[in-house]
Amino acid sequence: ISLATKAIGNKIRCARIEDVVGEVGSENVQGEMQHRLDVISNELILRCLGDRDNVGILASEENETPFLLRSREEGGRYAVLFDPLDGSSNVDSSVGVGTIFSVLRLPDGGSREVAMLSPGKDQVAAGYVLYGSSTVLVLTTGNGVDMFVLDQSIGSFVLVTKGIQIPSGNKTYSINEAYTEKFSKEIQQYLEWVHENDYSSRYIGSMVADVHRVLLKGGVFLYPPTKEKPEGKLRLMYEANPMAMVIEQAGGMAVDGSKRILEIEPSGLHERTSVILGSSDQVGAVLQHCS
Ligand code: P6P
8 A cells, every 4th residue: 555655646746747637538436527547546556455465355436346356265365445546636736635445354254245345343454645745644453543654755654643642622624515505404503503603614625635634633524415415425435434443543433423434334335424523522513413
């Protein structure tokens, strides 16, 4: 993952020079216009991870079906699920975008496809790489959250912070308020409440950048269901679950509005979910209006 994301970071930073910005002209499995950097990023991760002897399954936002590479008997111990370039519609305007990844251990027996659809609480590792003002890797393996920054002079991610704890008390909310009339009345009541209680708003429109700010500074990020997307927009397996593991490991909360995201029983690789995540006090303030 570090090798692939170093290569992706280089591609992003040279995109305009190498003229690989813009759309491919076709849609991905999500029905969204695919960007040329989506395809490049996806290929880089598939190649780097596909060569790892212990990777049994690769599942990408950009591909309808997973790649079944190695059985357990052939050494395939892990499934890696990923969004190769989340927020890619922002990349042409040099806004921070990211790679999100989730790692599940494959059982000795049974169906690999079934094992791949495990709830987020079964993840053995999760994290993201943010291609922003610096290239930041945030990683958890279930024992806290650590942050690494790519040191271009040596070409390696170097550890800069161990055991990140999400701060409480930051009255900042992050949501696309253009959809206010399409949210539930509970979310609309929450928005009225924050407007009357000295909150500030920060919304980048790139999940990795918004969540990274919440992880380091606190506050709450929300992408609730709308009339057009009653199940929510963000994908459970390779966006919400890995981010939820990171946030919980940093002492925060990540819910779908009623329960922990990590306890959702998946029914499909590309299913979507509502996301409310951040510091416990700020997620609690949302839930006071939603329960
Ligand atoms: P909207 C980017 O397209 C993305 O998948 C996430 O990175 C981001 O949080 C969300 O969609 C933004 O969606 O509807 O606010 O443009």
